Amino acid sequence: MTDIKRRDFFKLMGGAAGLALAGCAGAPMVSSTGEMMPKTGRRVVVIGGGYGGTIAAKYVRMSDPSIEVVLVEKSKQFVSCPFSNLVIGGSYQIGDITIGYDKLASNHGVKVVHQEVTGIDAGAKKVVTAGGTLSYDRLIVSPGIGFRFEELEGYDPKATPSAMPHAWKAGEQTTILRRQLEAMKDGGTAIIAVPTTPYRCPPGPYERASQMAWYFKQAKPKSKIIILDANPDVTSKGALFKKGWDKHYKGMIEFRGNNKVVKVDHKKMAVDTGVEEIKGDVVNVIPPQRAADIAIKAGLVGEDKKWCPVDATTFESTIAKGIHVIGDACIAGAMPKSGYSANSEAKVCALNVVALMNGKEPIPLSGINTCYSFLTDKEAVSVAAVYKVDGGKIVSVKGAGGVSPDLSTLEAQYARSWIKNILVEMST
Numbered sequence: 398m399t400d401i402k403r404r405d406f407f408k409l410m411g412g413a414a415g416l417a418l419a420g421c422a423g424a425p426m427v428s429s430t431g432e433m434m435p436k437t438g439r440r441v442v443v444i445g446g447g448y449g450g451t452i453a454a455k456y457v458r459m460s461d462p463s464i465e466v467v468l469v470e471k472s473k474q475f476v477s478c479p480f481s482n483l484v485i486g487g488s489y490q491i492g493d494i495t496i497g498y499d500k501l502a503s504n505h506g507v508k509v510v511h512q513e514v515t516g517i518d519a520g521a522k523k524v525v526t527a528g529g530t531l532s533y534d535r536l537i538v539s540p541g542i543g544f545r546f547e548e549l550e551g552y553d554p555k556a557t558p559s560a561m562p563h564a565w566k567a568g569e570q571t572t573i574l575r576r577q578l579e580a581m582k583d584g585g586t587a588i589i590a591v592p593t594t595p596y597r598c599p600p601g602p603y604e605r606a607s608q609m610a611w612y613f614k615q616a617k618p619k620s621k622i623i624i625l626d627a628n629p630d631v632t633s634k635g636a637l638f639k640k641g642w643d644k645h646y647k648g649m650i651e652f653r654g655n656n657k658v659v660k661v662d663h664k665k666m667a668v669d670t671g672v673e674e675i676k677g678d679v680v681n682v683i684p685p686q687r688a689a690d691i692a693i694k695a696g697l698v699g700e701d702k703k704w705c706p707v708d709a710t711t712f713e714s715t716i717a718k719g720i721h722v723i724g725d726a727c728i729a730g731a732m733p734k735s736g737y738s739a740n741s742e743a744k745v746c747a748l749n750v751v752a753l754m755n756g757k758e759p760i761p762l763s764g765i766n767t768c769y770s771f772l773t774d775k776e777a778v779s780v781a782a783v784y785k786v787d788g789g790k791i792v793s794v795k796g797a798g799g800v801s802p803d804l805s806t807l808e809a810q811y812a813r814s815w816i817k818n819i820l821v822e823m824s825t
């Protein structure tokens with residue numbers, strides 16, 4: 398590349414990055430080395446502006462404002478998976494669970510860059526995006542999940558999700574699934590295929606079945622839902638879900654355990670368990686999961702090639718020094734892959750990143766999780782737990798938490814308050 402061409406190239410990259418950057422005074426400068434925002438002091442870069450990343454970015458800034466924080470998120474807005482099942486059921490709208498990033502910038506000085514991270518150079522301590530590179534002193538990675546599409550015969554990652562939406566990343570997929578339910582005839586069959594654990598949000602598929610049934614009961618009462626579960630039984634709050642299905646949707650939801658879908662055919666709208674082919678009018682195939690692509694690409698996953706092993710107190714990768722992984726992508730012992738877990742991990746991780754950067758001892762982990770699930774639009778159930786580190790592993794604290802005693806409208810109120818609070822915490 399000639400000097401002039403190189404200059405033009407970096408000018409272009411600067412322009413593109415400038416358009417994509419929120420919360421910085423003026424457009425970022427791309428240096429002659431391709432650096433998007435040359436570092437002037439200590440810097441933490443956070444990848445992923447979801448349940449884990451927004452909180453980690455904010456808490457690093459709150460605990461040490463002398464550290465610059467750059468949050469790199471590919472989308473301009475974040476759509477929450479929690480409560481997306483209620484959008485599918487029809488009692489919430491997608492706008493109710495969508496947040497932006499402006500206030501993280503204006504209230505906390507987090508520099509938000511809207512780019513997709515395509516690589517991490519752990520040796521040079523840089524993340525790579527199409528708009529240029531970003532240097533860091535420590536990196537926090539919270540990119541969520543990716544899918545193991547290759548384990549489903551016949552699955553075409555481009556075509557299958559439009560015909561058989563997974564809706565396991567909220568947004569467009571959620572809307573497609575809702576529209577398909579609206580278009581389905583009364584007396585139709587909806588299939589939900591549940592993958593083997595671990596997957597994001599253990600009770601999520603059963604809440605989804607409940608929300609579909611709630612909609613069918615009002616709009617298409619002759620319809621049916623078949624849950625084909627790769628696991629032997631309902632993996633979370635099983636007794637409460639079954640009680641709710643019996644109370645509200647008798648005969649409408651059929652649960653089939655040990656029925657792992659191994660093959661799909663979106664043209665025929667059929668799934669195959671290896672024993673039987675079943676056709677549906679709406680087919681919600683939730684593929685088996687792993688850490689998001691960037692974690693795989695950066696070599697942060699362990700021997701299982703699926704999830705990222707981390708230190709249980711600092712969430713520093715046991716594979717790459719200076720890189721911390723939180724949220725669904727990491728292996729957090731007994732903590733489930735949930736938004737509340739990601740929020741809790743993000744706080745401990747942020748405080749420990751600041752401690753390590755200031756030469757202080759890390760604080761011990763105190764983790765928390767509560768997962769609410771709606772059976773109707775008004776009744777919900779919950780499971781809660783508290784976590785600590787024991788023998789280097791995250792374990793649940795005995796006697797703390799448990800499941801709610803019954804279906805209740807009070808739990809639904811707590812749940813609505815929870816989503817409101819957590820989304821405000823993430824976006825202000």
Ligand SMILES: Cc1cc2nc3c(=O)[nH]c(=O)nc-3n(C[C@H](O)[C@H](O)[C@H](O)COP(=O)(O)OP(=O)(O)OC[C@H]3O[C@@H](n4cnc5c(N)ncnc54)[C@H](O)[C@@H]3O)c2cc1C
Nearest residue numbers: 445447448449471478479514540541598724725735736737
């Ligand atoms: C249907 C459903 C219902 C759920 N209900 C609940 C619930 O009630 N309660 C609960 O606690 N949890 C719930 N969850 C689980 C919760 O959504 C996840 O556990 C949580 O989102 C994990 O947070 P995270 O930060 O790991 O990932 P995410 O919140 O998914 O955030 C990841 C972010 O990283 C970005 N990203 C990824 N790769 C890149 C890249 N290369 N460059 C730039 N940006 C990137 C993505 O765009 C995304 O914004 C539910 C999940 C589903 C599917």
